[in-house]
Amino acid sequence: MKEPFAVNKNGEKVSLIDYMKDRFETNRDFITRELSTLPLPLKPIPIQGGHFFMLDVGECRSLIPTAYLEGRPTDLAFCLWIAKEAGVMMSPCSDTYGRSSTDTRQQDYVRFALTNIDQLLEAMRRLR
Numbered sequence: 001m002k003e004p005f006a007v008n009k010n011g012e013k014v015s016l017i018d019y020m021k022d023r024f025e026t027n028r029d030f031i032t033r034e035l036s037t038l039p040l041p042l043k044p045i046p047i048q049g050g051h052f053f054m055l056d057v058g059e060c061r062s063l064i065p066t067a068y069l070e071g072r073p074t075d076l077a078f079c080l081w082i083a084k085e086a087g088v089m090m091s092p093c094s095d096t097y098g099r100s101s102t103d104t105r106q107q108d109y110v111r112f113a114l115t116n117i118d119q120l121l122e123a124m125r126r127l128r
Helices: 017-033 060-064 074-086 091-098 104-108 117-127
Strands: 003-009 013-015 042-043 052-056 109-113
Touching: 003 017, 013 017, 017 042, 017 052, 017 117, 060 074, 074 091, 074 104, 074 117, 091 104, 091 109
Parallel strands: none
Antiparallel strands: 003 013, 042 052, 052 109
C-alpha cells in the first residue's frame, strides 16, 4: 500500500502525516502570537498537537456581561458572549469533559479548531 502524500508550500511531495503536522503546528504558533495582541486576558494552554487550541479564559470573567454568566460556568458564559458579540465559535471544556469532574479549572478552559487558517485570521480580526 502506498503512503498518502501532499504537496507542501515548496511544491515538494511529502508524507500526508508530516504535511498535516506542519500545518497544525504553523496554525498553533500563529494563534499563540495573535492571542498576545488581543485586548482580552486569554492564556494559551500549551498543547503538543491535535486539531484544537486550548485557552484559559478565567481572567475574562469580570469582562463577561452578567446576562451570560447567570447560572453558567465561566467557559460557557465566555463562549456564548464571544459567539454573540464577535461571531467567533469556541467550545466550553466543562461540557466536553463533564460537569461532574472535580477539576474546577476546566470551567475556565475553552477550545477552538486549528484546521483553517482563513477562519483563524477572521476569528482574530473579530476578536480585536
